[in-house]
Amino acid sequence: MERRCTPLRVSSIGRYVSYMAPERQRGNEIGPTGLTVAFNLRRLRTSAGLDLRLMSKRLSDLGRPISPAALSRIENLERRVDSDDLVVMALALEVNPNALLLPPTGHPAKVIELGPTVRVNADEAWRWARGEHTIGTDAAGRTAMEEALEVAPGTPAAERWAIIRELLEAEHMKFRARVTPGTPSDAGPSVSDDPGGDRG
Incomplete structure (x- = not known):
């Protein structure tokens, strides 16, 4: 089957200026948040002194194995990051998920694209994320x-x-x-009672 490529509209972050993404059948292209996650993953990983192999080991130690090759594909916009990947990546990098999801600027003169029709000042985006x-x-x-x-x-x-x-x-x-977190009777499938009881 012929593989078509389509230009991917990107913001001018790092090296992602002229990337051509493989066209997906009936799917969305990697959007602005996906671009930011890829950029931040490389930025935070290298600033922590981690090569792809060490980053992969950290993820495996946390129970979410992602190979060095797969990490490289993520950073080069050839693979998407799902929500489970993102949370464990944040844990491995010792940051919060927002540090991966948003550009590293809160300057009010900068504009962040959160979606195809949503562009807001950087400081507003960070206040929303917090x-x-x-x-x-x-x-x-x-x-x-x-x-x-x-x-x-x-x-x-x-x-x-x-x-x-x-x-x-x-x-x-x-x-x-x-x-704001509360005390609902059903907090979701990933929440369980602490067997250690109240440590407060």
Whole structure:
């Protein structure tokens, strides 16, 4: 079967400027986050003084074996990283998953592409990743503004802005509730009770 290649639109990070990715049947190309993960994997691995063989050994020791050749393919955008790979890579590199998922800049003058239709300032992306606020803040602000403008005519501007701030804070609190760990009865398939009991 003939193997077609298609240009992959990339950001100007590291060496990934003119890469041609094999076309996938009915699938998505590696997107901006995949590019960032590949870039950060190489960056963090080399800064830790790990060659591909040592990185592979660390992953194997953590129960997620990935061969040196497979790691090279990931760094060269020839293989995708799934969520299990990413978490164990972060453990092996002694960083958090965000360090792999986002570019290493929080400068407000830089723009990060999170998806095909989502581009935000770097500092906003990092605040979102840390669970500090939702990317939809701007949309929430527009909604709040529209609701504030429906207040009876003649309402002082200061009062309208107070309403907007209150609505934005409510949106922020709902976001925090969604992303902050709680104590649900069913925490998911990877969670179990600590046999050691309460060590607090």
